[in-house]
Every structure is written in structure tokens, then in C-alpha cells.
Amino acid sequence: MTPNSLNFSGGPGALPQAVLAQTREAIAALPETGLSVLGMSHRSDWFYSILHEAESNLRHLLGISDDYAITFLQGGSSLQFAMIPMNFAAGAGAPPEYVSSGYWSARAAAEAARVRTTRIAWDGRPGGYRKLPDLYTLDVARPSAYLHYVSNETVEGLQFPACEEAFAVPLVADMSSDFLSKPIRPGVFSMIYAHAQKNLGPAGVTVAIIDRSLLERIPNGLPSILDFRTHISHGSNYNTPPVFAIYVLTLITRWLRFDIGSLTAMQDINERKARRLYGALDALGDCVTVHADRRWRSQMNVAFTFGDARLDDAFLVSAREQGMVGLEGHRSIGGLRASLYNAVTPQAVGTLADALTAFSVHCI
Numbered sequence: 001m002t003p004n005s006l007n008f009s010g011g012p013g014a015l016p017q018a019v020l021a022q023t024r025e026a027i028a029a030l031p032e033t034g035l036s037v038l039g040m041s042h043r044s045d046w047f048y049s050i051l052h053e054a055e056s057n058l059r060h061l062l063g064i065s066d067d068y069a070i071t072f073l074q075g076g077s078s079l080q081f082a083m084i085p086m087n088f089a090a091g092a093g094a095p096p097e098y099v100s101s102g103y104w105s106a107r108a109a110a111e112a113a114r115v116r117t118t119r120i121a122w123d124g125r126p127g128g129y130r131k132l133p134d135l136y137t138l139d140v141a142r143p144s145a146y147l148h149y150v151s152n153e154t155v156e157g158l159q160f161p162a163c164e165e166a167f168a169v170p171l172v173a174d175m176s177s178d179f180l181s182k183p184i185r186p187g188v189f190s191m192i193y194a195h196a197q198k199n200l201g202p203a204g205v206t207v208a209i210i211d212r213s214l215l216e217r218i219p220n221g222l223p224s225i226l227d228f229r230t231h232i233s234h235g236s237n238y239n240t241p242p243v244f245a246i247y248v249l250t251l252i253t254r255w256l257r258f259d260i261g262s263l264t265a266m267q268d269i270n271e272r273k274a275r276r277l278y279g280a281l282d283a284l285g286d287c288v289t290v291h292a293d294r295r296w297r298s299q300m301n302v303a304f305t306f307g308d309a310r311l312d313d314a315f316l317v318s319a320r321e322q323g324m325v326g327l328e329g330h331r332s333i334g335g336l337r338a339s340l341y342n343a344v345t346p347q348a349v350g351t352l353a354d355a356l357t358a359f360s361v362h363c364i
């Protein structure tokens with residue numbers, strides 16, 4: 001049984017067919033244990049081996065050294081918006097800096113400001129969140145507790161180029177919507193986090209990769225569950241973790257390692273998909289507008305509009321008739337958005353690109 005619709009949703013996003021097939025089987029009974037994954041104990045040997053494998057696959061795929069802890073958390077990326085300043089900005093002397101370049105980074109900055117004094121290093125709101133700054137030439141106070149940014153703005157469809165060089169202050173990245181879509185240079189970051197539901201599995205688990213030297217800054221007296229050290233020292237098993245979500249995340253890392261082969265191979269596929277879709281949009285000329293300025297276009301989320309709500313709606317209806325769903329733009333900017341996460345196949349993107357080309361006869 002395969003789903004008969006193509007999922008272009010911004011999140012929760014599409015999952016690979018092979019992973020869905022294994023998940024269906026695991027819900028009935030895991031081959032290894034004879035029990036449904038939904039009833040597996042978080043203290044079972046089976047689950048400890050899943051936690052171990054998830055971490056080791058992530059280390060392998062991303063090239064993460066033991067200088068970094070990897071931990072699996074709950075509360076989504078939104079909890080990280082609060083936890084990060086609570087843990088890493090207390091008593092650091094200088095406030096943390098936030099790049100506010102879209103809907104999600106603005107949310108992160110606003111939440112941090114409830115917890116600590118913060119500084120906005122760059123604000124893209126006056127420009128309508130269509131551009132990104134060059135992180136390396138930003139006016140960032142030195143020292144500062146850290147610089148926080150969102151590597152891919154999921155709503156507006158803007159993506160930073162990969163950070164390749166060491167940064168002047170600790171760099172913290174919310175990679176929720178482009179994590180595992182391409183290789184990264186992990187040594188550049190002090191912390192990376194990403195919830196699962198865009199590119200790595202179902203909602204319920206968030207991956208955090210933290211430079212261990214940052215842990216020394218954590219003030220004592222935080223509630224244990226909000227202290228990163230608790231989760232790291234308990235091997236991501238302090239309280240009942242989301243066993244099912246971590247299981248599916250592990251299957252995704254297996255799929256990337258052993259079916260796709262590497263993040264470089266994944267990047268090649270994602271680049272081809274994005275080229276195909278932007279190519280089709282650009283060929284429509286004035287008929288459509290891509291939200292992001294060309295230089296900052298995201299390979300994961302393509303936000304665009306026909307410039308007329310009736311045409312956008314008509315396209316959504318026509319796409320749905322052809323089996324394509326999840327193409328509504330985020331409520332904050334409207335229009336349309338196609339998310340091209342890892343599990344969205346080149347064939348699906350081809351179908352969407354052809355549908356856009358055919359629909360353009362309706363342009364005025």
C-alpha cells in the first residue's frame with residue numbers, strides 16, 4: 001500500500017516510502033522483539049540499542065566528533081528557543097545576539113527576550129524577509145554569549161549558504177528545516193538543533209548537538225528537565241522519551257546512510273529537485289513571484305505566488321485533483337509553498353513543475 005497523494009507540506013513533512021513500510025511493520029510487531037514499537041519499554045535493551053544507533057548514524061553522516069554531545073529532547077524547536085538562553089546566556093557577561101531573518105528566527109528572538117536580555121544583530125522584517133545577511137560581516141558584539149540564527153527560513157523560503165569558517169562568537173543554529181539535507185562543517189558550530197518533523201521523522205523528538213565546552217556555562221538551579229546536562233548524562237533517557245519518534249528517526253538515518261549513501265548524495269538530489277522547480281517557476285516570467293530574492297532561495301522550501309489569491313486557490317484545487325497536497329503558503333505570508341524535504345522524490349517535483357507550467361495558461 002502506498003499513499004496516493006504527494007506530500008509537499010511544510011511540516012510534518014513527507015517520509016520515504018521505505019521508512020513508512022518498515023514503520024507499518026514495526027507498529028504491528030518489531031522483527032527484533034515481536035512487540036509493537038508503540039509498546040516498547042524505554043528501558044529495554046532494544047531501545048538502548050536504537051538510541052545508540054541513532055547517535056552513531058548522526059555522528060557518521062555529519063562527521064561529529066566526541067567534542068560534541070548529541071541528545072534527543074522533547075518540546076520541539078520552540079522549547080529550544082527558551083532553553084538555549086536559559087542554559088547558555090546566564091551570567092555570560094554579554095547578551096546573546098539574534099539574527100531575525102524570518103518567521104521562525106523572529107519567534108526564537110522573541111522567546112529569548114522573555115528569558116534574558118538579548119540583542120538583535122540583524123532584522124529582515126523591514127525588507128519583508130526576502131533577503132539574508134552575510135553572517136560573517138554582521139555587526140556582532142564581541143564577546144557575546146552566542147549568535148543564534150535559523151539556517152533555513154521555512155516559511156519565507158530563504159536559506160543561508162553553508163558556514164565553512166570558524167566564527168568569532170559561539171554560533172547556535174536552528175536547522176529544523178534543512179538538517180540532514182546536505183553536509184555541514186560541524187566544527188564551526190557551538191550548538192545545532194533540529195526537531196524531527198520537517199526532514200527526519202514524525203513530531204515528538206528534537207536533536208541537539210552541543211559543544212561540550214558550552215556545558216560549563218550552564219547555571220545551577222535550573223529545573224532539571226530544562227538543563228541540557230540532565231539529558232546528556234541520562235543518555236536521552238531521563239524521563240520517558242518518545243520511543244516511536246526516535247525509532248522512525250533512526251530509520252531515516254539508516255536510509256540516509258545505507259540507501260542514499262551520504263549527505264553529499266542527498267545534497268545532489270536536493271539540488272536537482274530545487275533546480276527543476278525554480279526552473280519551472282522562472283520560465284513563467286511575470287506570472288509568478290518567488291518570495292525570496294534569488295541569491296537566498298531555499299532548496300527546501302519554495303514560497304511563491306501567482307500574485308492573486310484567486311489564482312493561488314485555483315492552483316491549489318488543481319494540484320489537489322492531481323494528487324498534490326500541502327502546497328498552501330504559511331498563514332503569515334499566504335500564497336503557495338512547496339517543501340522539497342529529503343523524502344520528496346524528484347518524480348514528485350517533476351509532477352509539480354509540469355502542473356505549474358500547464359496552469360500558467362490561466363495567468364493574466
Ligand SMILES: *Cc1c(COP(=O)(O)O)cnc(C)c1O
Pocket residue numbers: 011075076077078079104150152153154155174175176177195198
Ligand atoms: C517549524 C519550525 C520551528 C517550530 O518547531 P516546533 O517543533 O513546532 O516547535 C522552529 N524552527 C524552524 C526553523 C522551523 O521550521
